[in-house]
Amino acid sequence: MYRSHTCGELREEHIGREVTLAGWAGKVRDKGFVVWIDLRDRYGITQLVFDQERTPAALLDQARETGREYVLQVKGNVIERASKNPKLPTGGIEVLVEEMTVLNPAETPPFTIEDQTDGGDELRMKYRYLDIRRNPVKNKLMFRHTVTMEVRKYLSDQGFIEVETPYLIKSTPEGARDFVVPSRMNAGEFYALPQSPQTFKQLLMVGGLDKYFQIVKCFRDEDLRADRQPEFTQIDCEMAFVEQEDILRAFEGLTRHLLKAVNGVDTGEFPRMTYDEAIRRYGSDKPDIRFGMEFGELNEVARHRDFNVFNQAELVVGIAVPGAASYTRKEIDALVDWVKRPQVGAKGMVYVKCNDDGSFKSSVDKFYSQEDLARWAEATGATPGDLICVLSGDAGTTRSQLSMLRMELAGRLGLRNPKEFAPLWVTDFPLLEFDEESGRYHAMHHPFTAPKPGQLELLDSDPGAVRANAYDLVLNGNEIGGGSIRIHDKKTQAVMFRHLGFTEAEARAQFGFLMDAFQYGAPPHGGIAFGLDRLVAILGGQESIRDYIAFPKNNSGRDVMIDAPAPLDAEQLRELHLGLLES
């Protein structure tokens, strides 16, 4: 036994006990006549003390020479601390050391192992094993474990069973790029890593397993954006003999359980909103409803004056920014610059200050009367002290730009409180979305998503208007889960494939085994998948997922700690029947 107690365990009730501890040396404070060492392990920090009066000289010297991050084992007595530290659970005591063994010395770490470290992102990634010693990272990994255990316990208690689906599967050209795995035994052939277990979970429903879940790694070979990982974790779920309502209820149950168990929050029933409503009210299919600032459409009240920008726009839409009427000219100019950044892309912004005296001051006073502006204020819900920000242009783009502005301003105003949780179901997503590049419609969710009852006929006349039995669960402006009711009959599936531009042969080549399976009695079914990395981060009150992943990759998909990917040797390539192309 290396230790009798952990470094987080000792309290005043242990005073007088002889204990053995093991851990890492943190701060070493040498006051000459007395030396203190913070001994740290996963569970906490215990202060070790060595002093001239009570500690043998050799041991005192040894203590002095102890370097940061040395691995120590000490034996000693728990004594009362002269000046207690109420911030530390072990702050009432210290251990007067009698014996100390250096289990392993340590080089000086490249950054300090403290809650506030001096290490930059790159360095912390390269020495991730040291970063994990820091409380902020360690606690996030432990939090992730807590969340996944709660997910598993809850779903298991509800009769779901976790089934492992294969990782070495088959590449499908649809959707994002697959990572592939060359087969040595089957020359010239490749497995693919799953982007999701979608088809397998549907096969499990055909197989009668009824209530399935899996916490599973998925892989997507996409050009990485910040906070996207080539491998990510999903809570993947599917149910048979259900309608959309059953699924929403089941997974609202899971999410409420998590919020309660992990955050101690009871949100009550989740509000619901159709996709169309979300776009209209917030310009986003994942609106953050922790705060207001809903869109006010101004077409009626802002056209028919001499301001041609608005007259020619498909949509004029604004938001009321609470308390921002006091923005200076400079601040407003900066805001206009912000919406003009390429990432947002607006051509300009009109603003109206709602003065405390009920009057208005706008950037378009030349064109609009006070009465006109009063109607804008009404449409956006602005009250005295607010700033109305107005964008215009084609409807889709303008809404999306105003949504970005809304989120940005809410952030600046502190309205996005990470300790507040505002879940929202967004339902009735479009079945198809038009892809400019390929000039055809793609399945918005995936090719097996069922259209809403009675809308199949619309596919010919107005494909973009068809709504699906598809839903997202949104939490604080992030999509944390999404799913759909699946098509389970052959005829509907054939119609869908035709509209997605698949010939029968193409459909068969890609989804043949699923189509076969559906001939042998597929039950009505549907499901949902949650992005675990994101879910855990949001529950943890953080924006970034990276520290909730033990060993993340950087934005080029590299693991800088182990230096992967890396070249293979020639023999390995030959065995895999592969050659490298010159790039």
Added chain:
Amino acid sequence: MYRSHTCGELREEHIGREVTLAGWAGKVRDKGFVVWIDLRDRYGITQLVFDQERTPAALLDQARETGREYVLQVKGNVIERASKNPKLPTGGIEVLVEEMTVLNPAETPPFTIEDQTDGGDELRMKYRYLDIRRNPVKNKLMFRHTVTMEVRKYLSDQGFIEVETPYLIKSTPEGARDFVVPSRMNAGEFYALPQSPQTFKQLLMVGGLDKYFQIVKCFRDEDLRADRQPEFTQIDCEMAFVEQEDILRAFEGLTRHLLKAVNGVDTGEFPRMTYDEAIRRYGSDKPDIRFGMEFGELNEVARHRDFNVFNQAELVVGIAVPGAASYTRKEIDALVDWVKRPQVGAKGMVYVKCNDDGSFKSSVDKFYSQEDLARWAEATGATPGDLICVLSGDAGTTRSQLSMLRMELAGRLGLRNPKEFAPLWVTDFPLLEFDEESGRYHAMHHPFTAPKPGQLELLDSDPGAVRANAYDLVLNGNEIGGGSIRIHDKKTQAVMFRHLGFTEAEARAQFGFLMDAFQYGAPPHGGIAFGLDRLVAILGGQESIRDYIAFPKNNSGRDVMIDAPAPLDAEQLRELHLGLLES
């Protein structure tokens, strides 16, 4: 709601209730005036009844025309069954159907969905989603879920945290072949899929996480043998600040918990045996100790006669086969043929029948007296009625051959009772094993396994004699887990690398990031990994792992259901900077 109850739920207390059920049509029995359909879902079977008196004619016709595996939804009344079926939980009732909807028709399945199916292995694999509807397969998948939940709950309660380690890692030339994943973004470079999270779990210990576990997929591109899968699941565990004893205790706790929770068996404390003892007594490092038949070494008592085969052998060793003295000449000849099969490889077998009257009859009566043979009986523990089977040759080969014979005969004699559980710790494995092919020593476990204290010096003089702090957990003759205490200091690691034939540069290229990590304060640590597929199969009382895997691959590493692996299209290959070599 598609159903008010499941097909496994209704009992006599529900008689008189109107219910809605959904499921698959099993047997349809048409007696003219009455039609019965077995309606099946994950939870059970409920008998549906339609009869001339009470069922409208159209519905009765519909019932008659229902095909096997049609997906049905029915509404009806729970009534008492005339002839109850006590074998079925729902056998006291049936549902008199009032309305029936065919949710989906079904083609005739390629094999019958019954506990005893007429489908062969190939067919069942191709239509795995239908095979999963069968109770024997479905129950095994549900059993697997139960086991994994118990593993997670137990380890989590013991303070272990589950950490997900990456799947896209770096290839290492040591050991079995890696599956690799070409990187599109990093031309000419490859990730590898992990054979185990070994280095990452050690890094987590360096990171201070102390008690780690993970249920995780691992990948090994080996030529497949029966019952080996290219992807398999491990319960991977590691602890810091521990000695071997702590680890054995922790995971004996886990295994006892599983046996108790899942099988209702309390095995008591697990016996332990060193590797050397296991080899001497059973000829195997994973002895099945559910039965005796221990090895009796006969060198002392079988040499120094005129039988040159034994005189020239390094080892003469036998087992007493209980009750087999009655084997006929033909049966014994068949046994001799069995040991001569190439898979076993013995040159021959000497036998001694221990007659009931205390006399002996052997195949070597010419060379040995009754007194000699009595000493053989004593050495093997044979009693009247037993058959002593003796093999000879070089020690290692002979022991391994006799171990195969022991297992085969125990199987024939019904001594390998799948409902009996005999766990065993095998400890003190050799640190190194000599590889004939490469002419050098390899790490038996892996290059980070610690030698037993004080044995490091032996590495130069007698490397094969060095024993390691390495252990296996054996259950019923199967290795279900194995692990070791790791080297945590630089010096020992350097000595190890030298003896494994690595230059410093080679060691650095392969394990550089781990060696770096060890410089910053590596704690003493060690761990274990369990093969989950095998563990679940043994707890389930089965020999084969295949039906405990939802979608297994065949012996060529193919998934015959989805037909993977498969060729990629030219564009995909080009994007990956790859060309195919002619084979």
